[in-house]
Amino acid sequence: MSSLLDYFPTPFSSNALLLYGGLAVLLLVASHLVPWVADPFGYRKKHIPGPFLAQLSDVWLARVAAQGHRSEIIHGLHQKYGKVVRIAPNHISLSEPGALQIVYAHGNGALKSDFYEAFVSIRKNIFSTRDRAEHTRKRKIVSHIFSQKSVLEFEPYIRQALGKLVKQWDSLLSDDRKLASHRLRPNENGTAWFDCLNWYNYLAFDIIGDLAFGEPFGMINSGADSASVAIHGDDPTHLASGEKKLEIVRVPAVKILNDRGEYSASMGCLPIWIRPYAKKIPWYAKGNQAVKNLAGIAIAAVDKRLATPTDRVDLLARLQQGKDEQGNLMARSELTAEALAQLIAGSDTTSNSSCAITYWLAKYPDAQRKLQKELDEALGDDEDVPTYEQLKRLRYLDAVVNEGLRIHSTSSLGLPRIVPEGGLEVSGIHFPAGSVLSVPSYTIHRDTAIWGPDPDIYRPERWFEQDAEGIQATFNAFSFGPRACVGKNLASMELLLIVATIFHRYEFALLSQDQPLETREGFLRKPVSCYVGMKRRST
Structure with a gap:
């Protein structure tokens, strides 16, 4: 008497392998086709265009992110398809400038998507937490640290690092x-040819190390990418509690930060259920190790700082003093996680933006000369590092920095938000609850309706010519709404001090005027290198 099992081959036969393999492929195809046919958010009915593979699978966007040019590719899609593009089964990219005020607005109820889960290290910090109440609690603790008054207390540390540079x-x-x-070739005619990106990385890491952990990493003095890291297993939270003696080694921190950014930006595009399996793929495994090493850098630095009490006024001291509404201080692991968030945000954005601004001013010498004329009038022959008070009202300097943040767009990709109950209407389209929307800064920073007919040209003058209200509503260097960058005041002061110090003292040129600024994007869009010729100015 036969049973149902008799109709199936034994598990280890070749026929069985073919059958089960075929079933697996069929299930895989069905898992992508069925949601596409069902169209639960009505994207096909609304005729929202986009690459067919992107409509079927999140893997398309994850692969684009892993290739390091996500923002440029999404920008190309908007040029091809228009203001509204589908870049994943449930992710719509909106390049309408007005969408910023809707998608990221205060009080609209939108939440961060599970993209941010890929950035969790030690524990959720102010950047990676998705819960609204928890984010509000963290922001109340952290935001006062970055008030303009508090930020001015950090200025001496920035100026000291610039003096070393x-x-x-x-x-x-x-x-x-x-x-x-460090030289690209021997000096000639008083000019040194070198990669300025490396030095801007050293500068930014030393500044944020000094502010967040009590002392610089020493990269400027050594001229090398090196920082201490705490070696741990799979539980950095345990080490961050201060309960275990740490093993400390030196690692290339800039490289680790780059690897971590590329890993998390790609991993965050994948469905959350598949991520544990994706980590076994060699490329993702390497990135996951970078996440652990980056956590180890923060753990080692916080452990060293807390072992030696000090009366320094810096970021870590402020974080230690921060209390929530119940008067509770942060636990050791939360303190370390928040310090790590400041390390990442404070190093990456500053170094990449400084490098990009140097490149663009070297490419456009007329803008460089206009800036130097303004600096000479304000600072005279004084070769000391200027103060923020001397710089904060210099209009062309401010335009030079903002134009660099616009055209380079360090934070370029669209940050995903989940549409709340009731839905949102953007660009004349109603998006139901659960839809994922984002607005790519790289693309809206090139909108000709706002920025004029030459958005790919570095031209600081546009900040005096275009409609000021339209520019401010579209400029998205520090994000927008309740999740906007809390460190905006600090970053703005740093960039003014860096650009003014460097360009008052030196002048820069490119190897050739058609030399490109090659970039690679993880979470942030970064120059790969920036070779320039530098010589002292005679003011």
Whole structure:
């Protein structure tokens, strides 16, 4: 008497493998086709265009992110399809400038998507937490640290780091052989040719190390990418509690940060259920190790700082003093996670933006000369690092920085938000609850209706010519709404001090005027390198 099992081959036969393999492929195809046919959010009925593979699977966007040019590719899709593009089964990219005020607005009820779960390290911090109440609690603790008044207390640390940098750059211009490895070619006619990106990385890491952990990482002095990291297993939260003696080694922090950004930006595009399996793929496994190492850097730095009490006024001191509405201080692991958030945000954005601004001013020497004329009038022959008070009202300097943040767009990709109950209407389209929407900064920073007919040209003058209200409503360097960057005041002061110090002292040129600024994007869009010629100015 036969049973149902008799109709199936044994599990280890070749026929069985073919059958089960075929079933697996069939299920995989069905899992993508069925939602597409069902169209639960009405995207097909609304005729929202986009690549067919993107409509079927999140893997399309994850692969684009892993390739390092997501913002440019999404921008190309908007140029091809229009203001509304489908970039994943449930993710719509909106390049309508007015969408910023809707998608990211205060009080609209939209939440961060599970994209942010890929950025959790140690524990959720102010950037990665998705819960509205928890984010409000964290923001109340952290936001006062970055008030304009508090930020001014950090200025001496920034100016001290800049003093070290110009000392090293002066050495590049001399015959000091200890920095010979940084030169692209021998000095000629008083000009040093070198990759300025490396030094901006050292500067940014040393500044944020000083502010967030009590002392710089020492990268400027050593001229090398190196930081201490706490070695841990799979439970960095345990080490962050301070309960275990740490093993400390030196690692390349900038490289780790880059690897982590690329990993998380791609991993965050995948469905959350598949991520544990994706981590076994070698490329993702390497990125996951970078996440652990980056956590280890924060753990080691916080552990060292807390072991030696100090009366310094810096970010970590402020975080230690921060209390929630119940008067509770942050636990050790939360303190470390928030310090890590400041390390990531404070190093990456500053270094990449400084490098990009240097590139664009070298490419457009007329803008460089206009800036230097303004700086000369304000600072005279004084070669000391200027103060923020001397710079904060310089209009062309401000335009130079903002134009760099616009055209380079360090934070370029559209940050995804989940539409709340009741839905949202954007660009004349109603998106139901559960839809995922984003507005790509890279694309809206190139909207000709706002920025004029030449948005791909670096031209600081546009900040005086275009409609001021339209520009401010579209400029998205620090995000918008309740999840906007809390460190905006600090970042703005840093960039003014860096750009003014460097361009008052030196002048820059490119190897050739058609030299591109090659970039690679993880979570942030970063220059790969930036070779420039630098020489001292005679003011």
